[in-house]
Amino acid sequence: MEHQHRSRPAPSRTSDTEDMSRAVSGDEIVRLLAPRLAYFAGVARTEHVTRAAHEMQVPQSTLSRAMVRLEHDLGVDLFARHGRTVSLTPAGRTFLASVERALGEVEKAAESVRADADPESGKVAFGFLHTMGTETVPGLIRAFRADHPRIRFSLVQNYGEAMLERLRAGELDLCLTSPVPDAPGLVARRLDEQRLRLVVPEDHRLAGRKRIRLAETADESFVTLEPGYGLRRITDDLCAEAGFTPRIAFEGEEAETLRGLVAAGLGVALLPPPAVPRPGVVELTVTGQRAVREIGVAWLEGHPDTPPVAAFKKFLLSRRGKLLPEQASAG
Template identity: 65%
Template sequence: MAYEQRSAGSGKHLRDAEDIAAGGAELAPEAPAVLLAPLLAQFAAVARLEHVTRAAAELAMPQPTLSRAVARVEQDLGVALLAREGRTVRLTRAGRIFLAAVERALAEVERGAEAARAEADPVGGRVAFGFLHTMGTEAVPTLLRGFRVEYPKVRFQLVQDYTDSMLQRLREGELDLCVVSPRPDGPELTSRRLGEQRLRLVVPVDHRLASRQRVRLGEVAEDAFVTLEPGYGLRRITDALCAEAGFTPRVSFEGEESETLRGLVAAGLGVAVLPPATAPRPDVAELRLSSPGARREIALAWVTGRALTPPAEAFRTYVLSARERLPFHS
């Protein structure tokens, strides 16, 4: 299964295929492109065959209707494109210039249509899937490996970002689905619970509390904290837990990725509230927090009422069916 990955922090892309990018100016209702768009293919057929009757037969439309359509193109442009010679026609110099542009435009539309169909192809289409940085080590690879057993040709655009940004991308249509925490509110988004993780207080292995199994967050009120940046769901949970414990954390470093924060903790630069590590590190200790609120809910989210493409629908169904096997139940 081919995929491309994008990290919000770096802005870099890993692509398995060439992206199709397009941009254009807003068109006024009287713009030639708006007026002529439905007629271009008809003009091109007449110009290519140099015969109105044969072009009408090819397009399966009445000859008088086609003649009026070509005349309408000339009228809207204010220039003669065809010279009539009995039942045949030939392009004028202006007509040749215009036909070259029309053929390029029609070819581009056809390429766009093919790309749109490929995007939604049930077997080989593409899914735009967002997830938290902490999901990239184990959970997301597990999902993709299981899904590709049945859908080996589906491609993925993978976006790692923080929750608020991913939900905005979801609303704007850039993403089909995303795994976030906390679970989003509001009727414009639908979400389903995937699991819940108990959070840990991560301290250096030589920290005064490192030998403990369980601690109260208030016991590190005077310690420096390393945290995720504002906007991350885990940062909001950390701030709320500290407020519940009666203090505001003294933040010494902010980052975008939990493993980086673990490295900062190991270097003695602070303590952190994080989900359990995928693989234990010998240079930090992960302690249970006594607060019942020291947990985060993981959810799959999508836009309410917006139809998903067949591959995205298939992936959503798979994720929800596989939720009990994911590492979201610590």
């Protein structure tokens, strides 16, 4: 018998706190504590479990068990019990200060997302190309707000690929971009197109022309948008179709900057029409090719729309073929 007794392993004598610390560490503690924080704040505020249960409309037994489990998971006494009342321990007061801040942030976050989704005064995160920021987008928003005067907008200007990345990241609800994307996870609809023009300095050898075949510019220096921009891809594709690779002299990020470079005699460019005529340049119609850029609206496939986003999406789709303002005359 004595031999059998010695052969049994001795029970562990680690403390309850050490045991709980091993059981609920790291991310697990957040998962375990989060559902009980509001209960804790309610009990701490009233210092009475029964009264707190009545105010929060939960069974007293549920609340009592939640507080016991909370202390167990933390490995700390948060309350001192005095019959039916309780008072916070020093650890409880420290914990309460942080809990109240956390619950306040949750409340503010809830109010924010509810406000953004409000049908009358919610928010739309809308991205668009730099070239659409002068007239097209302001005109669209003005027309939309005629029927939705309190809808708010968070506006982002960028090139196409960057906007699609922000769309995929959930930072944008909708974006106007070109070319119209055809990519997994995205839905896109063509809305309109812009004819591209060959922009040359006013003293250029071609400035007296009204029309030009792109093949005639094979020996010219081009100023273009940087790689990654949709218009740069269109320019490269049109030049390849015309039988040459453009010789790039300067790269930029905005169409109007490129027009300034052209006016300074630093090259020619394929660009959409300006909002207003730019002095120092002549804009020629490109013939022999379909020199256009298509404009479309894109959004995440399967992504639920808030009421303001749904309303603006419907508005944009209703503008098919009439998205763009009247274009400045060439020449």
